Amino acid sequence: METEARECGPGYPTPLEAMKGPREEIVYLPCIYRNTSTEAPDYLATVDVDPKSPQYCQVIHRLPMPNMKDELHHSGWNTCSSCFGDSTKSRTKLMLPCLISSRIYVVDVGTEPRAPKLHKVIEPQDIHAKCDLGYLHTSHCLASGEVMISALGDPKGNGKGGFVLLDGETFEVKGTWERPGGAAPLGYDFWYQPRHNVMISTEWAAPNVLRDGFNPADVQAGLYGSCLHVWDWQRHEMVQTLHLQDGLIPLEIRFLHNPAASQGFVGCALGSNIQRFYKNEGGTWSVEKVIQVPPKKVKGQCLITDILLSLDDRFLYFSNWLHGDLRQYDISDPKRPRLTGQLFLGGSIVKGGPVQVLEDQELKSQPEPLVVKGKRVAGGPQMIQLSLDGKRLYVTTSLYSAWDKQFYPDLIREGSVMLQIDVDTEKGGLKLNPNFLVDFGKEPLGPALAHELRYPGGDCSSDIWL
Numbered sequence: 001m002e003t004e005a006r007e008c009g010p011g012y013p014t015p016l017e018a019m020k021g022p023r024e025e026i027v028y029l030p031c032i033y034r035n036t037s038t039e040a041p042d043y044l045a046t047v048d049v050d051p052k053s054p055q056y057c058q059v060i061h062r063l064p065m066p067n068m069k070d071e072l073h074h075s076g077w078n079t080c081s082s083c084f085g086d087s088t089k090s091r092t093k094l095m096l097p098c099l100i101s102s103r104i105y106v107v108d109v110g111t112e113p114r115a116p117k118l119h120k121v122i123e124p125q126d127i128h129a130k131c132d133l134g135y136l137h138t139s140h141c142l143a144s145g146e147v148m149i150s151a152l153g154d155p156k157g158n159g160k161g162g163f164v165l166l167d168g169e170t171f172e173v174k175g176t177w178e179r180p181g182g183a184a185p186l187g188y189d190f191w192y193q194p195r196h197n198v199m200i201s202t203e204w205a206a207p208n209v210l211r212d213g214f215n216p217a218d219v220q221a222g223l224y225g226s227c228l229h230v231w232d233w234q235r236h237e238m239v240q241t242l243h244l245q246d247g248l249i250p251l252e253i254r255f256l257h258n259p260a261a262s263q264g265f266v267g268c269a270l271g272s273n274i275q276r277f278y279k280n281e282g283g284t285w286s287v288e289k290v291i292q293v294p295p296k297k298v299k300g301q302c303l304i305t306d307i308l309l310s311l312d313d314r315f316l317y318f319s320n321w322l323h324g325d326l327r328q329y330d331i332s333d334p335k336r337p338r339l340t341g342q343l344f345l346g347g348s349i350v351k352g353g354p355v356q357v358l359e360d361q362e363l364k365s366q367p368e369p370l371v372v373k374g375k376r377v378a379g380g381p382q383m384i385q386l387s388l389d390g391k392r393l394y395v396t397t398s399l400y401s402a403w404d405k406q407f408y409p410d411l412i413r414e415g416s417v418m419l420q421i422d423v424d425t426e427k428g429g430l431k432l433n434p435n436f437l438v439d440f441g442k443e444p445l446g447p448a449l450a451h452e453l454r455y456p457g458g459d460c461s462s463d464i465w466l
Helices: 123-132 216-220 401-407 409-416
Strands: 024-033 043-049 059-064 092-095 104-108 117-122 134-141 145-154 163-166 173-176 190-193 197-199 226-231 239-242 248-255 263-268 273-279 285-292 304-309 315-320 323-328 338-344 358-359 384-386 392-396 419-424 429-430
Touching: 092 134, 092 145, 123 134, 123 173, 134 190, 190 248, 197 248, 226 248, 226 285, 239 285, 248 304, 263 304, 273 304, 304 384, 315 384, 338 429, 401 409
Parallel strands: none
Antiparallel strands: 024 043, 043 059, 092 104, 104 117, 134 145, 145 163, 163 173, 190 197, 197 226, 226 239, 248 263, 263 273, 273 285, 304 315, 315 323, 323 338, 384 392, 392 419, 419 429
């Protein structure tokens, strides 16, 4: 899948070299049954996305987990482009940390990429005992060969933004990355940039607050995150906290891919904005709002839930799960992003949908419901993944089972979908591919909720360059 010269390690030497990598042929994505009517374990789906294949747009393999109600969510690798210089490393294991059960599944995708198999299960008791952490989210591989996974809380579900460190060969739990007592108050996502000796982490909420659904009163009570935490990468300790203006629930964080860059972006879900963080001349960090989605006067809310940067750092993409649109911005000037593409893919404000729009600064009328290949799409655009060359964007529609159930009950009944968007990388622009649909409503055991997407050879949200 990934073209590796034998003297090199996994991935690609630079982000721009990665753009020349092969076209994606299969995609891995976790499918969730927690909070649905199907009593079955979550599973890892392998989907064929090769237009030349007779199995195009089909789930070609399903790997069920050995436990129930894990809430698979995000995934990462045993190693990535951060280890490109180490020829002893190869990208063969997909890490599946569980948001609710706090397990970590290590999946062998190297032996047979089209039919992954379970390699190891790390039980929550091991993580609880050695790290006093749980509710696991983002997994990144480190240049040291280790794997680091962010946590949302402690084993009891209180907020605790710490990091679990695993041995990258044996997958033994080594302890926490941060020093004892040095965790952030809340956790979620993180990204590191070693040339600037920095890591920055984000905040969702304590697991006990978000686990069973979203309560607006919890926002008023200050229980949702509103800060970025800046860490000294070498000393493993927090050195600065950035309080975001209008930046409630900062979720996915992305440095520019250029390893020399000292800036990036974070999507603030409830603030409905994108903020740019950057390094000051004195070595401290600051943050400023650079994109604000105009508020719609509605009976309901807006949530920006995923953001991506193209490997050449030219375009930023984000999904607006409740309003239902996917947006593309030219970030050639990171201080002044320019909207270049927008596409409505379902969402709550479609005609006849659950939310009535009373006043809208952008649209003259509520968008039509989305129908692809005869399937009316439930939910809105959520997780996104970009092809290496930047020309195709894949989208799934589930956020997290308990919130899916609350905001989009039809998503639970009908299952999520995977869509493909064609991207104009010259002038900007987004266009739905009407012939591409993976319908997880037709899964053998019942409608499933598909979440984050990964390519076998790495992608623009899994790989970090040094």
